[in-house]
Amino acid sequence: MSRPRLAAAVAAALVAAGLSACGGASVSAVDVPDTFDVPLPVPPLAPSHVGADGTRTFHLTAQEGTTQFLPGVDTPTWGFDGDLLGPTLRASRGEQVAVEVRNDLPEATSVHWHGMHLPAAMDGGPHQPVEPGATWRPTWRIDQPAATLWYHPHPHGRTEEHVYRGLAGFFLLDDPAAADVGLPHAYGVDDVPVVVQDRRLHADGTLDRDGGELGVLGSLITANGARGTHLDVTTQRVRLRLLNGSTARTYAFGLADDREVLQVATDGGLLPEPVPTTRVQLSPGERAEVVVTVAPGERVHLRSFPPDLGRIVAGFAMGANDTFDVLELRAAADLAPSPPVAPALTTLDPLSAADASVTRTFDLQGREINGRRMDMDRVDATVEKGATEVWEVRNLDLFPHNFHVHDVQFRVLDIDGAAPPPALAGAKDTVYLEPRRTYRLVMRFEDHADPATPYMFHCHLLLHEDEGLMGQLVVVEPGGTPSPAPHHHP
Numbered sequence: 001m002s003r004p005r006l007a008a009a010v011a012a013a014l015v016a017a018g019l020s021a022c023g024g025a026s027v028s029a030v031d032v033p034d035t036f037d038v039p040l041p042v043p044p045l046a047p048s049h050v051g052a053d054g055t056r057t058f059h060l061t062a063q064e065g066t067t068q069f070l071p072g073v074d075t076p077t078w079g080f081d082g083d084l085l086g087p088t089l090r091a092s093r094g095e096q097v098a099v100e101v102r103n104d105l106p107e108a109t110s111v112h113w114h115g116m117h118l119p120a121a122m123d124g125g126p127h128q129p130v131e132p133g134a135t136w137r138p139t140w141r142i143d144q145p146a147a148t149l150w151y152h153p154h155p156h157g158r159t160e161e162h163v164y165r166g167l168a169g170f171f172l173l174d175d176p177a178a179a180d181v182g183l184p185h186a187y188g189v190d191d192v193p194v195v196v197q198d199r200r201l202h203a204d205g206t207l208d209r210d211g212g213e214l215g216v217l218g219s220l221i222t223a224n225g226a227r228g229t230h231l232d233v234t235t236q237r238v239r240l241r242l243l244n245g246s247t248a249r250t251y252a253f254g255l256a257d258d259r260e261v262l263q264v265a266t267d268g269g270l271l272p273e274p275v276p277t278t279r280v281q282l283s284p285g286e287r288a289e290v291v292v293t294v295a296p297g298e299r300v301h302l303r304s305f306p307p308d309l310g311r312i313v314a315g316f317a318m319g320a321n322d323t324f325d326v327l328e329l330r331a332a333a334d335l336a337p338s339p340p341v342a343p344a345l346t347t348l349d350p351l352s353a354a355d356a357s358v359t360r361t362f363d364l365q366g367r368e369i370n371g372r373r374m375d376m377d378r379v380d381a382t383v384e385k386g387a388t389e390v391w392e393v394r395n396l397d398l399f400p401h402n403f404h405v406h407d408v409q410f411r412v413l414d415i416d417g418a419a420p421p422p423a424l425a426g427a428k429d430t431v432y433l434e435p436r437r438t439y440r441l442v443m444r445f446e447d448h449a450d451p452a453t454p455y456m457f458h459c460h461l462l463l464h465e466d467e468g469l470m471g472q473l474v475v476v477e478p479g480g481t482p483s484p485a486p487h488h489h490p
Contacts, residue, residue: 029322030198031219033228036301036328040229042188043170046087055096055139058089060111062130062153062167063104069220069227073205078105078165084225086169088193089151091142093175098139103130109162111136112154113171114285115267115409115429117144117446120453120475123406126156126376127453127486143447144409145269145346145427146175148193148241148287156376160215160247160462164207166225168195168245173269181342183264183291184239190338192231192238195245196253196304196326197222213399215248215463217319221304223327230328233294237338238329239264240302241289244282247462249319250309250400250432252281255292256301256325262341265289268409268427270346275422281307283402283432285460288423291341294331301325310434313398348427351411351442355388364403364433364459364469365396373468374458379482380471381457385449386478391441395433401464403439404430406455407475410443430460451476452483 048058065083066074080086091097101111108131112124121128122138130136149171153162170193184190198218200208209216223229231238244251255261255278262274267287280288294300302325309320360381362369372380383389390413395401409427412420416437424431433439451474458470474482 029219030221030324032221032324036228036230036325038226038229040192040194040231040327041224041226043085043088043193043224045187046081046089053096055098056091057098057100059100059102060086061102061104062109062111064106065166067166067225069199069201069222070205073201075201075205075207078162078167080167080169084166085195086151086167088170088172090172090174093142093144093146093173093177096139096141098137100135100137101130102135103132106132108132108155109153109167110155111151113149113151115147115149115287116171117407117409119448120407120450120455123455124151125154125406125456129155142173144173146178147173147267147269147427148243148265148289149173150195150243150245150287152245154456157466160466161209163245163462164199164209164216164247170195170241170243172241178346181270181345182339183341184235184237184338190233190235190238191241193241193243194223194327195243196251197225197245198249211248211463212317214318214461217249221324221326230330233329233331233335235336235338237291237293237341239289239291241287242280242282243287244284246284248284250281250283250307251304252279252307253290253326254279254303254305256303262291263288263423264291264341264345266424266426267429271422271426272346272348273344274341277423279305280423281432283400283430283460284462285402285404285430286432292329294329294335296331296335297333298331300329302327302329309400310437311398312400312435318400351388351444353390353413353440353442355444356390356442357387358389359392360389361392362403362457362471363394363396364401367464367468369469369471372471374470377486378472379454379474379486381473382482383445383473383475384478384480385445385447385475388442388444391443393433393439393441394437395435398435400432401459401461401469402430402432403457404460405443405457407448408443408445410441413440413442415439445475449475449477449480451480452486454486
């Protein structure tokens with residue numbers, strides 16, 4: 001029996017048995033450390049140089065390494081410019097950038113700039129593989145608002161393993177023309193990127209990749225690649241740029257004492273105004289920026305609470321009952337003052353359903369979108385450059401999926417006809433799909449047309465993506481048509 005059919009059979013049996021997300025103990029038990037005494041590693045800012053033509057060039061090398069997730073236990077891992085994860089790339093709106101990516105791994109990989117608006121041939125998806133020993137040099141102009149983006153591999157059928165082994169990093173965008181709205185901005189001091197991931201180890205320290213319907217739900221939780229970490233806070237407010245870098249697990253972040261934080265940004269940049277909240281839920285690939293206010297000398301934990309996954313079956317087997325601490329914030333006895341966060345953060349570009357010329361429907365089920373598995377030689381949607389479209393997206397299964405679209409930042413118009421919650425009011429490139437609900441997304445495809453090179457849209461639970469839950473879109477000039485078969489760019 002195929003995995004989707006087996007999963008459906010298991011789900012039906014669980015429903016018949018009366019099991020749901022509300023019952024049973026967790027079977028994805030998380031091993032929480034007794035102490036959080038490891039200083040949080042802050043990814044270094046990647047060096048770059050600006051050439052005579054004004055292009056800012058970065059260099060990344062994908063390589064093998066070894067990491068001790070547990071003291072004295074060596075685990076083989078992969079990283080960019082190191083043993084695990086990668087440096088933070090940072091560039092400003094209006095800059096031309098290039099990244100020279102060298103592959104020193106024993107197999108082909110790729111590097112996708114998740115959340116970036118850029119030409120399809122520079123996107124780093126499965127059509128831009130980098131062979132062992134080769135170097136790939138994409139270049140593009142940054143033309144989008146300030147945001148917390150990230151980069152990770154996207155090789156066809158191998159994305160889950162490459163990310164799970166450790167290949168990921170932040171790509172931060174700045175906008176010099178944006179107003180100062182009082183957000184902390186000293187990198188590594190009061191403006192700190194935090195990628196949260198889970199893994200599971202075999203007894204010999206090697207990574208255990210055996211998972212269930214969603215993929216691996218690991219018992220070992222890391223922040224920036226380390227377990228049991230703390231951040232020394234020296235200012236009244238600290239800005240955490242949270243990234244769910246896991247392959248399958250959804251987190252619901254909050255502070256252990258349930259105080260409010262201010263969510264100030266989503267995947268694609270600032271929210272129109274700060275959203276006071278006690279929970280920030282992120283499925284794989286999603287990002288959020290939160291501002292935390294601390295008191296002198298206190299210690300408080302960033303915790304993941306049981307996520308609201310909707311009307312799924314067997315939630316206990318999918319992490320829906322899990323609570324665990326991720327990171328400890330340790331406030332200094334004396335804190336430097338922080339300015340207040342402004343009540344208005346940004347004005348979003350107007351984008352509405354009234355602007356749309358096309359409405360499309362995408363049903364996710366098993367490992368298929370609209371009844372079809374991913375085919376590298378098939379174009380699933382042809383979009384005209386400049387077009388605004390509404391996409392109606394549904395998860396027809398009773399287990400989690402989410403949805404990511406390359407190149408664009410969309411807006412969530414409504415969920416089953418109701419306005420989205422304030423935390424979803426900003427620009428998004430990835431959204432969690434509660435089962436059996438309709439998410440209407442509006443997006444505009446600007447600037448880049450290439451009839452031969454596709455962008456991807458897919459579930460970002462990486463096992464699902466690898467097993468076929470992905471499609472391809474091509475952007476063409478008005479009146480144009482796609483090439484007969486997509487080109488593969490080495």
